[in-house]
Amino acid sequence: MKKIFLASLFLAAPAYAHVPYVEGLDFQDDAAFTAQPPIEKSLALYSSFNSPTDQDRVVFTVTEADFKDAKAVVDAAGRPGRKVSFNTIVPACAPYASVLPSVALIGPQQDGLPQQAADAQLPFTVAADQGVQALSNTEQGSVIKEGITGTQYFEQKKGSLIVTRPGSYEIVVWEPEGRIADYVLVVGHEEIFGAAEIMQSLKRIDYLRAGREIKDDRCRQELKP
């Protein structure tokens, strides 16, 4: 019996591309989510814009040793670095059709993370020694279907950067028009599933299949009739 259970765990895992974490259950709205290394590991942070000014944050650290790791890559100038990727998806229902999250990566200043421009329309100020790359979505993306949960999403722009300086980094997500809605921040691009990741996926799968992370009743009923 135990063998069958374990086998089914490992069969289920690879199909689920991202390790899911849910705002309000696995992390709180007012606290940053700490992404554990490696930063390439793909995570899906099921989150919400709870208020018009809500900003959700993911923090992670890159060390000198990370640039000598097997996952190290080189940037266009030949410098060793680590690839950071991020994008948002929004439940593809009529009430959320206009929801267009913005995402920014903030960290030690480097070519890909220049100093905040004077005219940058960001809802926060970046420290003088920090740099920022912001991704804004001006039109709604196409609809994709997430295989395991069966939920349809609008897929937004994808951002990535090879970071080449050690230090603390932060990904910030907000809705420029202050729309209240649910969204998913996807971080990372490699499917890495050890026992802890499989257990986390199993812990949330029923919740996500039922669409319980979608707070707007009309949206949930449209996607999960």
Ligand SMILES: [Ca+2]
């Ligand atoms: Ca939030």
